[in-house]
Amino acid sequence: MAEPSGNNKAADRGRGIVIPDDWPGYRLDLFTYPAHYSEDLDSVYIPHGVIMDRTERLARNIMDDLGDHDIVVLCVLKGGYQFCADLVERIKVLSCNSSKSLLMRVDFIRLKSYLNDQSTQDLQIIGAESLSVLSGKNVLIVEVSSVYFSANF
Numbered sequence: 001m002a003e004p005s006g007n008n009k010a011a012d013r014g015r016g017i018v019i020p021d022d023w024p025g026y027r028l029d030l031f032t033y034p035a036h037y038s039e040d041l042d043s044v045y046i047p048h049g050v051i052m053d054r055t056e057r058l059a060r061n062i063m064d065d066l067g068d069h070d071i072v073v074l075c076v077l078k079g080g081y082q083f084c085a086d087l088v089e090r091i092k093v094l095s096c097n098s099s100k101s102l103l104m105r106v107d108f109i110r111l112k113s114y115l116n117d118q119s120t121q122d123l124q125i126i127g128a129e130s131l132s133v134l135s136g137k138n139v140l141i142v143e144v145s146s147v148y149f150s151a152n153f
Contacts, residue, residue: 060094068102074134077127080144109125110126112126
């Protein structure tokens with residue numbers, strides 16, 4: 001897998017890990033996975049351990065930037081749930097083992113911009129009575145964006 005280039009940690013911090021478009025991924029024989037996925041998988045692009053390592057790094061960055069402040073973590077469901085749970089857990093562990101204390105409240109919302117199978121211009125926020133309660137607060141929005149492809153066979 002590609003690594004950040006150069007020796008400039010500040011520049012690399014914002015860049016993250018870059019995976020070239022033509023990279024074939026890791027061979028499946030390097031991993032264990034449920035048997036029912038065997039027909040659907042060709043390779044692994046980002047191993048779980050790398051994701052967890054980057055999640056911890058992000059938690060450390062959040063602690064560095066926001067430690068000693070209260071924050072509201074706003075998790076956008078459904079795709080962001082597991083990542084948000086992992087990130088919040090890492091922040092809690094770091095907060096317990098740090099001189100900084102980061103108090104968190106977690107809220108959940110869903111975003112809807114489709115009606116049936118058609119995209120609309122309206123974005124509905126479901127699950128939040130009023131976003132005005134977030135006014136003046138430090139808000140960390142956690143969303144995992146997915147890209148779906150459809151194919152005609």
